[in-house]
Amino acid sequence: MKSAIVGSGSIAAVHAPLIGATGQTTLVACADIILERAQRLANTYQARAYDSLEAMLDHEDIDVLHICTPHALHVPMAQQAHRKGIRVFMEKPPVTTRQQWQELTQLDATLGVCFQNRYNRNYRHLQQVVQSGVAGKVLGARAYVAWYRDEDYYSKSGWRGTWALEGGGALINQSIHTLDLLVNLLGPHTSVDTWMGNRHLRGVIEVEDTVDARIAFGDAVVIFYATNAAACGSPVQIYVDCEKATFALEDNRFRATWRNGRTEDITFEQADALGKEYWGSGHAACINDYYNAVKNNQPAPIGIEAVKNTVSLLLDMYDQGKRTLAQA
Numbered sequence: 001m002k003s004a005i006v007g008s009g010s011i012a013a014v015h016a017p018l019i020g021a022t023g024q025t026t027l028v029a030c031a032d033i034i035l036e037r038a039q040r041l042a043n044t045y046q047a048r049a050y051d052s053l054e055a056m057l058d059h060e061d062i063d064v065l066h067i068c069t070p071h072a073l074h075v076p077m078a079q080q081a082h083r084k085g086i087r088v089f090m091e092k093p094p095v096t097t098r099q100q101w102q103e104l105t106q107l108d109a110t111l112g113v114c115f116q117n118r119y120n121r122n123y124r125h126l127q128q129v130v131q132s133g134v135a136g137k138v139l140g141a142r143a144y145v146a147w148y149r150d151e152d153y154y155s156k157s158g159w160r161g162t163w164a165l166e167g168g169g170a171l172i173n174q175s176i177h178t179l180d181l182l183v184n185l186l187g188p189h190t191s192v193d194t195w196m197g198n199r200h201l202r203g204v205i206e207v208e209d210t211v212d213a214r215i216a217f218g219d220a221v222v223i224f225y226a227t228n229a230a231a232c233g234s235p236v237q238i239y240v241d242c243e244k245a246t247f248a249l250e251d252n253r254f255r256a257t258w259r260n261g262r263t264e265d266i267t268f269e270q271a272d273a274l275g276k277e278y279w280g281s282g283h284a285a286c287i288n289d290y291y292n293a294v295k296n297n298q299p300a301p302i303g304i305e306a307v308k309n310t311v312s313l314l315l316d317m318y319d320q321g322k323r324t325l326a327q328a
Helices: 012-021 035-044 053-059 071-083 098-104 121-132 151-155 170-174 176-186 283-295 304-327
Strands: 002-006 026-031 048-050 064-067 087-090 138-146 191-197 210-217 220-227 237-242 245-250 253-258 263-267
Touching: 002 012, 002 053, 012 026, 012 035, 012 064, 012 283, 026 035, 026 053, 035 048, 048 053, 053 071, 064 071, 071 087, 071 098, 087 283, 098 304, 121 176, 121 237, 121 245, 121 253, 138 176, 170 176, 170 210, 170 220, 170 304, 176 220, 176 237, 176 304, 191 304, 210 304
Parallel strands: 002 026, 002 064, 026 048, 064 087, 138 220
Antiparallel strands: 138 237, 191 210, 210 220, 237 245, 245 253, 253 263
16 A cells, blocks of 8 residues: 655654554655655655645555645645545544535545544543443533644744634644544534634734633533643643543543542553654554554544534534634
């Protein structure tokens, strides 16, 4: 099997070594509008470099394309690959607009989305405990993402901080994985009330640096808060309140506080993160799982159907949040 990457920046450097590590495919080509960047990545893996996706698809016989480009390019590039019969594994977010979602749903079930935090061991343990029913009904949850992004983070990228290419800010980029974990645990939302604002980069970015929301999943109520305006970054925190216990996730820890006074505190072993620490270590499991599905001619483990509830909530939050951001 042969694989290629389009978009040869920092997240591509995470995908690249994991492609060969699956033992099922070889990285043969890399593309980027900055050819030197594609060349640096390609040289590391004895691959070929191109300055556009079109050139790479014209000259290479590819089985799987990894899309690691600015957000708004994910869907059109997936469509290009699909027209040539190439499978796609794309970074988050899967879409930036409702129109893109409509277009993405026209592609087949082999398309995979990199929501790697679903593979975190503490999250999987939480899923098992909640789904077992031992803690009773889920009453609600709380999620907090307090990070810091400065002006250089946006201005030097050429695309971040814009509606046209990033599609949003703190929600669609930094906290989409946290949102996805909640949706994956609780199912489709039934209502949401969202506020977005720009607390420290007014005039620098078009998009939100802070979002808070009250989300209902049936009878369960979730409070969601994310910001890029904190003094410094801190670990993501998720709390799930059930009838008999409250569970907490932070880094690779799982903590349980039972109503009868019993407590649990488990620290799960995890591989070192490839790239930035806050990306976590789930990429290896996510990519390996995807290639196992390709090998066995099965639908992607995290495909269009598996992300539809997350996308629905994401887009609803932006519909509301853009209005409050415009009023600020």
